[in-house]
Amino acid sequence: xxxxxxxxxxxxxxxxxxxxxxxxxxxxxxxxxxxxxxxxxxxxxxxxxxxxxxxxxxxxxxxxxxxxxxxxxxxxxxxxxxxxxxxxxxxxxxxxxxxxxxxxxxxxxxxxxxxxxxxxxxxxxxxxxxxxxxxxxxxxxxxxxxxxxxxxxxxxxxxxxxxxxxxxxxxxxxxxxxxxxxxxxxxxxxxxxxxxxxxxxxxxxxxxxxxxxxxxxxxxxxxxxxxxxxxxxxxxxxxxxxxxxxxxxxxxxxxxxxxxxxxxxxxxxxxxxxxxxxxxxxxxxxxxxxxxx
Numbered sequence: 001x002x003x004x005x006x007x008x009x010x011x012x013x014x015x016x017x018x019x020x021x022x023x024x025x026x027x028x029x030x031x032x033x034x035x036x037x038x039x040x041x042x043x044x045x046x047x048x049x050x051x052x053x054x055x056x057x058x059x060x061x062x063x064x065x066x067x068x069x070x071x072x073x074x075x076x077x078x079x080x081x082x083x084x085x086x087x088x089x090x091x092x093x094x095x096x097x098x099x100x101x102x103x104x105x106x107x108x109x110x111x112x113x114x115x116x117x118x119x120x121x122x123x124x125x126x127x128x129x130x131x132x133x134x135x136x137x138x139x140x141x142x143x144x145x146x147x148x149x150x151x152x153x154x155x156x157x158x159x160x161x162x163x164x165x166x167x168x169x170x171x172x173x174x175x176x177x178x179x180x181x182x183x184x185x186x187x188x189x190x191x192x193x194x195x196x197x198x199x200x201x202x203x204x205x206x207x208x209x210x211x212x213x214x215x216x217x218x219x220x221x222x223x224x225x226x227x228x229x230x231x232x233x234x235x236x237x238x239x240x241x242x243x244x245x246x247x248x249x250x251x252x253x254x255x256x257x258x259x260x261x262x263x264x265x266x267x268x269x270x271x272x273x274x275x276x277x278x279x280x281x282x283x284x285x286x287x288x289x290x291x292x293x
Contacts, residue, residue: 004032005032005085005086005087005106005109006034006035006084006085006086006087007032007034007035007085007086007087007088007089007102007106007162008034008035008036008037008038008079008082008083008084008085008087008088008089008165009027009034009036009037009038009088009089009090009091010038010040010076010079010080010083010088010089010090010091011023011024011027011037011038011039011040011079011090011091011092011093012040012042012072012075012076012079012092012093013039013040013041013042013044013048013075013093014041014042014043014044014069014072014075014093015044015045015046015048016044016046016048016093016094017044017046017047017048017050017051018051019093019094020039020048020051020052020055020093021051021055022096023091023092023093023094023095023096024037024039024055024057024061025096026091026096026097026098026099026101026205027059027091027097028057028058028059029097029099030097030099030100030101030102030103031099031100031102031103032102032103032106033058033059033102034059034085034089034102035059035060035084035085036059036060036061036062036083036084036085037057037059037060037061037062038062038064038079038082038083039052039061039062039063039064039093040064040066040075040076040078040079041063041064041065041066041075042066042069042070042071042072042074042075043065043066043067043068043069043070044065049063049065062082064078064079064082066078070175071175071177071178071181072092072158072173072181073173073174073175073176073177073181074173074175076090076158076173076181077172077173077175080165080168080169080172081169083165083168085165086164086165087106087109087162087163087164087165088162088163088164088165088168089101089102089105089161089162090158090159090161090162091159092158092159094207094209095159095204095205095206095207096125096204096205096207097159097203097204097205098202098203098204098205100203101120101203101204102162104120104199104201104203105118105119105120105162105199105203106162108197108199109162109164112195114195115163115164115166115167115170115189115192115194115195116163116164116167116194116195116196116197117156117161117162117163117167117186117189117194117195117196117197118161118162118163118197118199119155119156119157119160119161119162119196119197119198119199120160120199120201120202120203120204121154121160121198121199121200121201121202121203121204122154122157122159122160122202122204122205122206123202123204123205123206124154124206124207124208125205125206125207125208126207126208127208130202131152131153131154131155131206132148132152132153132154132155132198133152133153134148134152135198135200136148136152136155136196136197136198138196138197142190142191142233143233143234143235143238144235145190145196146187146190146230146233146234146235146238147234147235147237147238147241149183149186149187149190150183150238150241150242151241151271154204154206155198156182156186156196156198157182157204157206158181158182159204159206160204161182167194171185171188171189173185176222176225177222177225177226178219178222179222179223179226179246180222180223180226180246183226184226184229184230187229187230187233191230191233220246220247220250220251223242223246223247223250224247226242226246227239227242227243227247236267237264237267237268237269238269239269240260240263240264240267240269241264241269241270242269243260243264244257244260244261244263244264244269244270244278245264245270245278247260248260248261249261249278249282254282254283254285254286257282258279258282258283258286261275261278261279261282262275262279
């Protein structure tokens with residue numbers, strides 16, 4: 001009988017005390033149990049620590065509170081450094097896994113050596129929609145793979161990922177980014193020709209974000225930093241898509257935002273459906289009467 005793979009589950013959290021128990025319960029339900037759950041508290045100001053103390057689990061829970069809030073990337077990196085497993089799997093504290101999640105992903109580990117990543121598809125709980133809709137183009141160019149990650153909703157989202165611990169330690173998340181951390185990790189891996197596998201099995205349950213977010217930031221600085229790092233490897237349609245949705249869409253100037261959306265659409269960076277939806281969103285904001293003090 002072969003030894004079962006040793007998996008460490010890394011859960012970063014910030015001010016999500018009411019949701020932690022649900023996330024850990026989904027780890028408990030795994031048909032292939034991990035050796036530990038590493039709960040990394042990104043300096044929460046709610047009763048996260050007290051909540052963790054009330055959770056009874058058959059899986060060892062290692063709780064670590066960071067001294068200052070650094071964002072999701074810093075929290076995940078702390079978990080990677082603490083991990084004792086041969087593999088690490090990431091789960092955001094507001095998401096869940098189906099019971100076969102780890103077993104399904106691990107089925108790929110026996111056929112791969114060196115650096116690689118396996119990811120599940122995801123189901124949005126509130127809408128019962130499965131993403132991504134298309135298969136990952138494993139044999140395509142780097143630019144095509146990068147565009148798939150940008151345009152394929154929830155493709156390689158952090159809660160879907162499993163990889164060797166050594167791979168995670170080699171690449172790490174960029175702690176300077178308060179946004180696009182998962183994109184940046186996968187982009188760097190694609191550019192380094194790391195094998196990526198996206199399974200068409202939706203074993204991750206993604207919940208639309210409410211309340212505090214480990215990585216929430218209104219600033220466009222993380223987006224500019226991300227673009228500066230990866231622009232040379234991105235196609236023109238990818239660049240225009242990213243600028244329109246992640247930079248110009250955050251600006252107050254409606255005309256700039258709408259013009260950017262149109263440019264991305266004309267270059268193939270946005271689908272007709274996306275262009276219409278995002279334009280309507282902006283037009284509503286433009287036409288809605290401003291509140292008076």
